[in-house]
Every structure is written in C-alpha cells, then in structure tokens.
Amino acid sequence: MQARSIDEVISILESIINECIKNNDPLGFFAILYQKVTLKVKEGIENDFFENGPRMEQLDVVFANRYIAAYAAYQNNEVVTDSWKKAFKLKSNYWPIVLQHLLMGMNAHINLDLGIAAAEISRNNNIDDLETDFKKINDILSSLVNEIQNDLAAIWPTLLLILKKTKKVDDFLVDFSMELARDGAWKFAKSIANKPEHEWVELISIRDGKVAGNVRYIRSKALMLRIIFGIVRLGERGSVARKIEQMKEG
Secondary structure (H helix, E strand, C coil): CCCCCHHHHHHHHHHHHHHHHHHCCCCHHHHHHHHHHHHHHHHHHHCCCCCCHHHHHHHHHHHHHHHHHHHHHHHCCCCCCHHHHHHHHHHHCCCCCHHHHHHHHHHHHHHHHHHHHHHHHCCCCCHHHHHHHHHHHHHHHHHHHHHHHHHHHHHCHHHHHHHHHCCHHHHHHHHHHHHHHHCCHHHHHHHHHCCCHHHHHHHHHHHHHHHHHCHHHHCCCCHHHHHHHHHHHHHCCCCHHHHHHHHHHC
C-alpha cells in the first residue's frame, strides 16, 4: 500500500475511505480530511504555489506513506506509534465527536510524521532550504481545523448552535493549536535531520511520547467541555458511513 506519487496517495486514500464507509468505521473521518489536504497540495504543485514542486511531491508521498503504513499496520494488529495508536483506538469509543477524531489524526500526522518526512527527504541536503515550503504545507494542514469545524457545523446544526452560544469549543481549539505551535514539527525535523541514522529510532520514540501526550488537550476531562461535546455527539445524527459521505460531498 505504499504510494510512489501524489496520484497514488489520492488513490490509496480513496480505497481507505471506501473501506471505512463499507465497515462504518470512524477512521474514515481522518482519511477523507487527508484526501482533501492531498488534493490541495497537488493543486498547489500544479499552480507553482511551492518553491520546489518536485520536492514537495516527494515530501507529500513520504509523509502520506507514514499514515498509510500506520493504518495498514493497525488493521493487521501490528505495532504502530503511540500517537497513531491513540488516534486509531478512539474508533471504539462512542462519545468522541467527529472533530476530535480529526484532531487526533492531525496530532499524530503533523506533530510526528511531518517532521520525520521532512528530515528524510533532507538527508544529504540543507534542511533549511525546505523551510518555506514546509511552512506552506503545515499552514494548509493547520488551517483545516476551522474549515472543518465550519463544515461540520453546516452538516450538524447542533454544533453551530453551540458555537453561537459559547466560546468553549473555540477556546479548546485555540488552546490545542497553540500547543501545536509551541512544539512544532519543523523544530523536530531540524533536530533530527543532521543526526546519524542510528539515533533516529530513539529520538522518534521520545517525540512520539510527547505527541501522544497531546491527547489530553483533545480529550479534555473538563466538565463543561465534556457536556458540550456530549451534546454535539448526540446531535451528530446518522451512521458513521453517512457522515463520511457527507464530509466527502462537502
């Protein structure tokens, strides 16, 4: 299931989405979001949005393959990083809302995988040359939090009503986004890019532990947030498959 081009990434993601629709699997929420991101990156490459289009496609493919490999490994009961394990295990819990599923996937993929992918394609090169394009792809990923929030609010009016009545959900998202900024993927990429390859396993393991710890922001135990998310969850009508299809249509 490893992709060799951005088009193959899009095709594999489509297979994952269809599998999740067939199995009523919440893992499809992140898959459809990620496919939308990949399509935007492809569009950016075609329109010369990035400084180096071929390098950006290489980054996109290496980056996506980490998610694809993690998804396949989890389906086969194989070892995955703690960050992805926590994101994937959320599927067995009824109460997390769609937005929490998306944030869990973004946490694992942006905070861990993106830095690793950037370091991998920068071997034997100056990683600083990648910084501008790296920030552009990170901006695309990060900006989707509010975009998806608005999409979900349009699909499930309960969320829109709550966002109008309280800023608690917005505050939650802002706090999480600030955490992403404080402990960013670029800093991690630079920290390992010039390290000997034999040191990477330990450095990635340490980073994985920190990223996995971010779930405390996403699965907040604060009573008010739990009540708000509970109300939103009860307002998310329809099957998981239908929600994925609605996100795909949006």
